Amino acid sequence: MTKLIGYINGRQVEFDDGKTVLEVARENGHFIPTLCKMGELNHAPATCRVCLAEIERQGNGGRKTVTTCNTPMEANLHVYTRTQNVREKQRLQVELLLADHDQDCATCVRHGDCELQDVAQFVGLQQTRFGNEAFYQSRTRDSSSPAIVRDMTKCIRCFRCVTVCRDVQGVDVLTVVEKGLSTEIGVRDSVFIGGSDCVSCGQCTLVCPVGALAEVQDAEPVVDFLYDPEIFTVFQFAPAVRVALGEEFGLAPGTNVEGELITALRRLGADVVLDTNFTADLVIMEEGTELMSRLKTGGRLPMFTSCSPGWINFMEKNYPEMLEHLSTTKSPQQCFGAIAKSYLAQRMNVAPERMRVISIMPCTAKKGEAGRPEFYHNKQADVDVVLTTREFGRLLRREGIHLPSLQKGSYDNPWMGAYTGAAEIFGTTGGVMEAALRSVYYLAGGKELEQIELQAVRGLDDVRTANIDIPGLGVAKVAVAHGLKAARKIVEQVKNGEAEYHFVEVMTCPGGCICGGGQPKGKKSYHSSKQARQQAIYAIDTDAVIRQSHNNPLIKQLYDNYLGAPNSHLAHKLLHTSYVNRQREIRHTMKEIWEEIS
């Protein structure tokens, strides 16, 4: 393609046709501040109006001020990015942005990590003359969801959340409501997010540049438990947490901080530090056995995995007629809670009422999962508090613990303190499938799979499929989908009889738990750490001594000494669950619609 010639700040630049002024300026080292744009999502709604520059077209006298993110670069166009006019307009724009933004920064979840604060710095903002509480005080502050808080007094209308919810996840609950100063990001067909079709995946919280969408803050009760002498705290953390938490402390993406994390929890005062990976191995035993039984007895196929709570919400809210396809096995988090408060409590001689199970999860939906009524026994939850990776990072900072400077610790619990490589890969898309196949192969045929790294289900394509010949079972047709848009595709195929699978793994978030809604987030970047985190997960598996769940000695011990066998009566009581139809009937009359259309 021939290069075109233009000019930026008087300097000649070459560029390809179709690029925006912003892209050409950046490629040539001219900085222009942006706020609403998000490159990875191809998202440039041009609503913040901060990325201003002056342009002058050849033969069309006079300069015009334009936003560079959506103005195409043209041959012979002159662009000026740093004139006094441009700088003043950028500064006034940010001042206007702050005028209807609740500037109570010190209490904001994003304080110190806020893209609006950054842009205020970029433009050299020194005063805010137009702020007016009346401009934003009537906006929605929505804490109806157990997972996500919506504070529209903070929203700057970048619409990244709408794009993620609609185009990445295909959930499409976030939408624009109202007009004028009341405009905010609302919830489709509902006023509050708790009563909506939101699945709590939290992907929106990963892209929000400010504190308008964030996870529910649950750290306070954890501190209460830690300092209550009557309470016995048991901590678990999920496989994806250890490869991401380091980013909260400036470590490179994909740094495995498992050892430091164990030490940090002990430093905090945890009574027992354990790993969700232990119950991930347990889930493989239960889910694998369930799959074999469905295959043998003609049960409902394909069987869908059930570890990912956003996916469960999605199915209950969108496809209630297909709930029988979901594995009844609880997620590793919930299996952990159930086993800790029964088996572990018994072995450690702690009354379950005194025990509090606290999870550290890459996930916002896990908060809602822990609160499901079926996971309560005698008014006590199996899992008491769920913190996201981000919240846990903040908690450590609050307690003065600098993670990178800690010694590495290791597990010492003789009942639940061991895990396999198969459990660790639960943290990435394809991992549950791979772990399950490793064990089902053995459980069905009595022989270990030779090539345990199943490349066909690895990778990051939306949907991956494979046919695996399992002695004793036959050819298993499997599929893996991550991100709910891809999941919907598979569900529709199954529903319409267009695809015949036996076993389907679904993870709510693109990439799986490594990119969960509770993971450390980047500024102006979406999932930029995905590959590094995934590689780190696979490296942990590669380095593991034991790499199949059925070979975890403590899992064998748990079955031998307590549960009996997979899918036994006790196993069913503790480790299996059921699902409910939570589809909402939406009926709009034109009367209501007309009342809304002003």
Place this chain on the structure above:
Amino acid sequence: MTVIRYGVWEGEVIDNRDRRRFEIADVPGFEDFDEFDPGNSVLAFFGGKGFFVFDESADMLEAVQKHIARAAEESCGKCTPCRVGLQVLSQKLMELRQYPKKGKMLDDIQLLADQIKETSLCGLGQTAPVALAALLKHFSDEVLASTSRPSGQGAATYVTAPCIEACPAKVRIPKYIDYIKEGKFTHSVGVVLQKYPMAATCGRVCVRFCELECRRTQVDEAVGIKVLKRFVADKERYVTDSWFSKDLIAAKKPDDLKVAVIGTGPAGISVAYHMLLRGYPVDVFEAMTEPGGMAAVGIPEYRLPKKEILHKEISIIETLGGTITYNQRMGHDFTLQDLKDRGYHAIFLGLGAHRGKTLGIPGEDRSVEGYITGVKFLLYINHYFIDIGLPVDLGEVMVVVGGGNVAMDCARSALRMGVKEVHLVYRRTKSEMPADVEEVEAAEREGVIFHFLSHPTRILHEDGKVTGVELIEMEIGEADASGRRGVHPKEGSAHVLETNFIVPAIGQGVDHTFLTGSETLELDKWGLIPVDGSTMMTDIKGVFAGGDCVSGPATLIEAMSQGERAAEAMDDYLTYGKVKFNPERRMSKLLEGIKKINADGVDVPVQHMYRVEIPELDPEVRKRIFEEVEKPISKEEAIREAERCMRCYRVYSVVTDK
């Protein structure tokens, strides 16, 4: 005639404040600006490119504050300068009267006005503060002069866009497109349904005055406004049954305040809909056995499926409590007097123009087999072939005469009926055809043989059957006073085309049999029913009319808009005894006058996004069947197409005496 005392328009300053009336030149376009409503002078006007003051007593501060406040209220709230800036501006203008350091405040106002104007995302923010900025820059003394106390002058504001103004029904097009962007399809179709019930019909057959005015054409191509309407109407059609109920009727009127509507065409249905929504009991009378008027008989099935689309949309009338009685032909089954006797206090005539015009050439005889006028031909196919399923033999070769949509419909329908050769004869050139370009192109693709600059001079028949038509070639002559070049026959070019079927589709007139001897309704020289343009009332009190029987053969959207207007007038008539002033319509009329100076270009680069392609049935397949040719677009395509809309909103205000 009003004169401009001072003002700024597109940066050009006009200052006649020191001149006397006779020293000031009249500016064309403002002929209509003397009064807003009777006895109420227009003192000043604000638009997207500036303002004009016609009377120096205009309170400029109050006026411009209202103008900005209206814009702030209309802001979509997405981009920063428009959402927040207009709000701050409006507040500051309000405070200015009492504020001691006016110079400082004016500086702030100027700064904000410039910022909003130059950095807003869409047309609303870009243009709303233009008048204010110009006023402060050139006439700040006038603003300061009016800071003592509010004058209490009258004001009206109006928010519109070029596409809205082009639409006869003034559908709020950018609004329904915005809702598509947000994935709120029900809201989107709701915006259309505020104007008329036939959204899916209009989404198929509208002639799109709006797209002609779309400013996107200056960037790449017009936004697919029609296809977007069809998308939302189709998408939501399956749930519409629960949408309409009598709940929609705000306040029920007394049972004896009955309204009669004659005709179930677009005009009649529109009147019935709006009268029902206003709470009146409405009875509709239809001459034929099926509803839809010209939309049913004049538009072939492959462009507008009757059962799933048209009939379903018309059934909204019954859902809202109206009745439709079929086989009731005015002048045959009842008269105007009968309706009055039955207690109808307001009557709407939506009779249509169903009588096909003849060519006026030798050999033309309605009784000859193989001669049938265009609309009758379409009715014949719709009724006998599609509805009843009778076999219809049209022979092997057919000649259609005319260049409008009806002619295209006849030619394309004939192909679908199995006619091997369909010739279309038009006396002028292709580019002058009044039919939609898309219709002409579709006909060409399907294999219709066009004869441009060709005209029939004689119809040949033997034994009561058509055997051929004599054609003559036409030549283009000199342009006449209006700039249109005439055509005249070329000597010695006559030749005969053998055919057994000739369909003149050169226009329709009103069938006058609706008037019986005793009725007194006057018709104009074209045989149309004259009405008062603003009230749609005929010269008989309480009798209104609209659609083709008033305007001559026109479009669906014009008929529907006349229907709405008539309903508004009927409501006023039945409530107040007279028709009330409508400031929005008046504003629209004012804008028509200054259309020339108000038009604006796109002067910054805009990313190209080409218009969505509408999937179609393969011409080879479709030319033999009546299945709908245009297929729906996907949700993703619709959202992308919606995002092409540049939201060319403009705010207009007038200041008036009272």
